Amino acid sequence: MSTKNRMSGNEALGEAIRQINPDVMPAFPITPSTEVPQFVSNMIANGQVDTEFIPVESEHSAMSAAMGSEAAGARTITATSSCGLALMWEVLYVAASSRLPLAMCVVNRGLTGPLNINAEHSDSMGARDSGWLQIYAENNQEVYDNMLMAYRIAEHKDVRLPIMICQDGFITSHAVENIMLEDDEPVRKFVGTYEPEHYLLNADEPMAMGPYANSPFCMEAKRAQVQGMMNAKQVILDVAKEYAKISGREYGLYEGYRLGDADYVLVCIGSACGTIKDAVDKMREGGVKAGLLKVRVFRPFPGEEFAKALENAKAVAVMDRAESYTGHGGPLGAELMAAMYRNKNKAEAINVIYGLSGRDLTVEMVCGLYDQLADIAVNGTKGREYQYLGLRE
Secondary structure (H helix, E strand, C coil), rough: CCCEEEEEEHHHHHHHHHHHHHCEECCCCCCCCCCHHHHHHHHHHHHCCCEEECCCCCHHHHHHHHHHHHHCCCEEEECCHHHHHHHCHHHHHHHCCCCCEEEEEEEECCCCCCCCCCCHHHHHHHHCCCCCEEECCCCCCHHHHHHHHHHHHHHHCCCCCCCCEECCCCCCCCCEEEEEEEEEEHHHHCCCCCCCCCCCCCCCCCCCCCCCCCCCHHHHHHHHHHHHHHHHHHHHHHHHHHHHHHCCCCCCCCEECCCCCCCEEEECCHHHHHHHHHHHHHHHHHCEEEEEEECCCECCHHHHHHHHCCCCEEEEEEEEEECCCCCCCHHHHHHHHHHHHHHCCCEEEEEEEECHHHHCCHHHHHHHHHHHHHHHHCCCCCCCEECCCCCCC
């Protein structure tokens, strides 16, 4: 049974973590994710969970401790943002290559510099090649639901990879929204207990674990890791179907909003999708066939599925809340346009950078972008392939 409540995104994470009751949480505070370990610490003090909380010296230490506890056979979680995630960089790769299915709540915030504490995807996008699964949320409900599905995906025998559950800093993490919560018992039955096949504290199977592999073995290890990432697409869909049975909420690799007959499509990740949906409705009222493809899963990257969903579009704008400094766009734009090329999509495509360091995105700005796509469909991109939206000239 679902119960209606009001929660911020960080509170939703805290509630999901309480229901999961992980074994260990090492964490170091950094805005805007600090509330997450704070909520867990309070729950431990109040006897609501029996999670072992480890206060550490830095985010690098947090990920190192998380690796150790997960390798020992304990279901482990941590949380971070921005420069905290960057400080973990070295250990992110080790955790993924060691096939440790721990979970991390990433509250997205721009990387320095200049220093800012606002929403941007540069932190998790910078870690896109580290081997972690990445799932993004538009709103607080999705934050909660994604967290409940995380371990079922990461711990699956065909995947065994760490997972990032991402949400936009302050926009969802600190804003309060209506949310439906599931009862404890069906959630705990759905999540289940962690039963690793191989772990360091198994007295019947003495083993060592480390990141070193020399030339005769390293490529094979990396290819096996890739296979886990490839397998994750189907596992994500299977877990979502099972979760829908207890929640009534359905999830896929992406969400299409008025996408089926859309001529002009925006592709976006995260909280901005809510604004874009309002713009889509406004454009439709004016007779413009606008649509949205909301990316939920970024790793593994479902390029084939995205490109297929965009086959009938005349013009597409790929929205990036991160800058790759390549001189021609952001990470989502680069990967999606490559997928569209391989799929032989006929749509004109542009890459739009928006919302850096928390810059607002308005319905009016989005409607103007749809108007631009209508012109591009007729007259071509003409040097508009890479542009900033909402920039003060």
